[in-house]
Amino acid sequence: MIELLVLAGQIGALIVLLLAFLILAYWWGQRSSRRMGAPRLEVARGPYSLGDTVHCRLVTTVRSPLRVERFVFALACREWVRWEEDDIDAMGEPTRRTDSKQAEVWWCDRAVPGPRELRAGEVLDLEVEFELPIEGPPTFAAPNNCINWVVFFHAAVSNGPDVEVWEVLTVQAARRVSAPASKRA
């Protein structure tokens, strides 16, 4: 009976340790983002047409001082696929497993010169523009095949985990052949 209680105590302690590790890892992973003031990526989600300009803005009020080596904005087109296939498990029994794969089929990035020392209370306001490629694919979503357009912001932070935020855009099955009203004016 005592042995059983000791075993239960050991398992409990192991679970507590594991939970503490996960919380610590999450806390560390979010450390730079907290210091930077939980940056928001402001991008209209669309729908966009191919050939449209995508305006991206990163705004945040810095919470604690930190040094950022570089900032990078990126616009990417990603394909994601899923498939099922027959396999043999560790016991030699036939099994069916689901697998998936992702590919970046188009990528464009814009770096903001660095490094920069950010002070507490400083407002960080960065803006870039991207143009959606006229020959690119529109957004596509099906159970096993998807095409997505995503805007990323990445900050390489000294002595801390990097900060990354992103937004998914919707690109409709349309192509811009004339300049939008905002550009004609």
Place this chain on the structure above:
Amino acid sequence: MSCEIEVTLEPAGPVAAGTEVRVLVKAISTEPARCRYVRCAAGWTTSGRGDPDSDHPFKKRVPGEEMQPAVPLEREFRFTVPESGPVTYRGLRFSRGSLINIDWSIRVQLDGSWPTDPEQTVPLVVQPRSI
């Protein structure tokens, strides 16, 4: 006993998403036959690394007729390609690492007294509409 089916699309393509397409069907049987229905389905399917997805936003059947050799059976269907697409996508033409293709096709099938129902499939290229 066989039957030849000729399918003509107007416009032939490429067509923009949102365009109405006419499907003209002309079938000629080598022997007398009874055609109960003429079916037409327009849809897209994916191919590539993932399991295929597909959808047929247009499916219709119209009555057939008694067919005589050398007398063509003619039918017409009309459907509109959805504005939302999807559009035809040959992934590898866009990027070497692509995993996906999307293709549209029109399938016409005759339902009748033949041992195997004759059918014909033609491709349709759908591109983004211009704005």
